[in-house]
Amino acid sequence: MASFRKTNTKVFAKAGPELTPDNIYWKKFTPPVFVKEFGPIDYIDFSPIEPHYFAVTCSVRVQVYNPITKLVTTNLSRFREAAYGGCFRSDGKLLCAGGEEPCVRLFDINTKSLLRLFKGHQAAVHRTLFTRDSIRITSFSDDKTVALWDIPSEKQLTTFKEHEDYVRAGAVSPVSPDIFLSGGYDKVVKMYDTRTDKTVLKVDHEAPVESLLFLPAGGIFLSAGGTEIRVWDALAGGKLLAKISQHHKTITCLKLASKGQRIVSGSLDRHVKIYDAGTYKVVHTLDYPNAVLSVGISPDDETVVAGMVDGLISVRRRDTEVKQTKAQRKKVSYRYADSHSRITSTDIVVQEETKQILSKQDIFLRKFQYSKALDSVLLAFVVKRTPHVTVALMQELIRRQGLKQALAARDGKSLLNILRFLTRYIGDVRFGRVLLHVTGVLMDAYEESLDELSDEVRSMFNILAKKLEEEEDLTRSLLELQGALQMLVTGAENVGPVAIRDQVQLEPSSAAHHQKSLIFSIG
Incomplete structure (x- = not known):
């Protein structure tokens, strides 16, 4: 008697997102590990040298974390009020940070010592950055000024009073120690040249500027404000090259990844978008449980860290462990026969009868x-x-x-x-x-x-x-x-x-x- 044929049910597969090499690359991370801090995470910066520790600026301190153990290795707490914008130098030995107090602090990472205290601003300093030559620091303040400091002499070299509102964003040129950018809540981005002590470029972002970023070649820079990222050509006199609008809430931070081949943006909409630096198209999206204030990515793309408004730090590590296959995990046992063992020359294979399960x-x-x-x-x-x-x-x-x-x-x-x-x-x-x-x-x-x-x-x-x-x-x-x-x-x-x-x-x-x-x- 012929066996009964079950009803042929055709399953209609849903159309999913196209699987690209970027999706595969950015999905190779372990599940996020969350670390709780006190207060919003203002800034995250990775050390340029291995093992690529990352500094988290939050509340009245800057803490340096080990990305593997997720534990604090250095605690810099020489602040009376809130700390802002802790940033590593290119050799990873020094760290500068601003704060609610109108000054800039310079720390030695190994000894936790306060090496320099730069005074001269009249309001909070939200961003501090080392110049390319590593002997000067730029600071961006709520007193509407941008200052340049000399580390050996602890003196203020120059001040630019070009903005009409708070200056909350800045970027230094990756190719010149004399060029840097500032972005303010007056919706304007300015480029300065310390050799002439003048503003050499000015562009209008049309929204309060939250973050700035130079591409590795130094001729193109990005500004983020509102729900839009704008791409500018500095060599063409500030020509607008592109507008990127992939977030539906304010964009708070910009970073580079994959050795400058990818651009990363974080937003209050709880998403981190990753873009191709050549086409400015989104290649991957990371989701988070709360609004993202800061993002950091290690130089080797091994660790992605995001800081949120509720004090949570999300740490994702690339999964580099080689998983054993099922065949490798399978245990093999052997039975040895002696001279008294009886071995048959013919094996009888009994077919296992499988019962058909019907709906x-x-x-x-x-x-x-x-x-x-x-x-x-x-x-x-x-x-x-x-x-x-x-x-x-x-x-x-x-x-x-x-x-x-x-x-x-x-x-x-x-x-x-x-x-x-x-x-x-x-x-x-x-x-x-x-x-x-x-x-x-x-x-x-x-x-x-x-x-x-x-x-x-x-x-x-x-x-x-x-x-x-x-x-x-x-x-x-x-x-x-x-x-x-x-x-x-x-x-x-x-x-x-x-x-x-x-x-x-x-x-x-x-x-x-x-x-x-x-x-x-x-x-």
């Missing part, structure tokens, strides 16, 4: 109980979660010529379940053809006895009729659109070659074809 509807189908099979796939949880299973059974009943038997002689409640399913899914392109056929058979089965049905069932038949009319109108509109597109493409081909050659073939729905037979008078 509830297949069990009813096997017994030719078509009505019960249909009822089993019209349950609420099946209809809601797996409608393709219901449609697959209907298709099998059509193939067996048992659909009319399954639909006939039903009471009001079971008939309502069928009508609700048809009304809900008859417009779905995946199920349209099968459900239109089922609707036609249902109409034929109950057309003569329609007056004997309850008011609720008759009302559902009316709703189904209206649904079919909507499908017919939609089909007509799509056919009109197809005709218009064909005329446009044909006219363009007669003139000359065009870029768009592929025409979208809109297959007419069967709704119009079955309309007259399916919509009838309901008294």
Whole structure:
């Protein structure tokens, strides 16, 4: 006797995002480890030298963390008020930081000693950066000024009073020790040259500037403010090259990754976006549980750290462990035979009998109980979660010529379940053809006895009729659109070659074809 064949259920896969090399690269991180601090995380900076410790500026201190153990190795707490913008020097030995106090502090990482205290600002200093030559520090303050300090002499070399509001963002040139940028809440970005003590460039970001970033070549820089990142060409006099708008809340920070090949932005919308530095397109997105204030990425892309407004620090490490395969993990045991062991030359292989597990509807189908099979796939949880299973059974009943038997002689409640399913899914392109056929058979089965049905069932038949009319109108509109597109493409081909050659073939729905037979008078 031939074995019973189960119902062939076609699963419609959902279209997922395209898997790119960038997605694969940025997904190779272990689950984030969260560290709780007191107060918002103002700034995160990685040491340029291995093992790439990172400094977290928060509350009244700057703490240096080990990225592997996630433990604090150095605690710099020589602040009376809030600390801001702790930044490493290129050799990783010194760290400068501003604060709510109007001064700049310079620390030795190894000894935790306060080496220099630069005084001269009149308000809080939110960002401090070392210049390329590592012997000077730039500071950006709420007193609307930008200052340059000499580390050996502890003196203020120059001050630029060009802004009209708080200066909260800055960047130093990666190729010149004399060029740096400042961005203020007056929506203006300025470029300075310390050799002339003048502003050499000025651009309008049209929103308060929160962060600035130079690309590695030094000729292009980015400004972030509001929900937009703008790309400027400094060599072309501040020409606007691009606008990037991928966040829906204020962008708070910018960083470089992958040796300058990727740009990273963090925002209050709880996302960190990673862009291609050549095309400025998003290649990956990282999600966080709260608004992101600061982001740091190690030079080797091994560690990604994000600081949030609630004091949480998220640390992600790249998963470099080589996972053993199943074959490698499998234990192998050996049994040795001695001279007294009896070894047979012939092995008998006994085939393991596997029992076929049938679903509830297949069990009813096997017994030719078509009505019960249909009822089993019209349950609420099946209809809601797996409608393709219901449609697959209907298709099998059509193939067996048992659909009319399954639909006939039903009471009001079971008939309502069928009508609700048809009304809900008859417009779905995946199920349209099968459900239109089922609707036609249902109409034929109950057309003569329609007056004997309850008011609720008759009302559902009316709703189904209206649904079919909507499908017919939609089909007509799509056919009109197809005709218009064909005329446009044909006219363009007669003139000359065009870029768009592929025409979208809109297959007419069967709704119009079955309309007259399916919509009838309901008294």
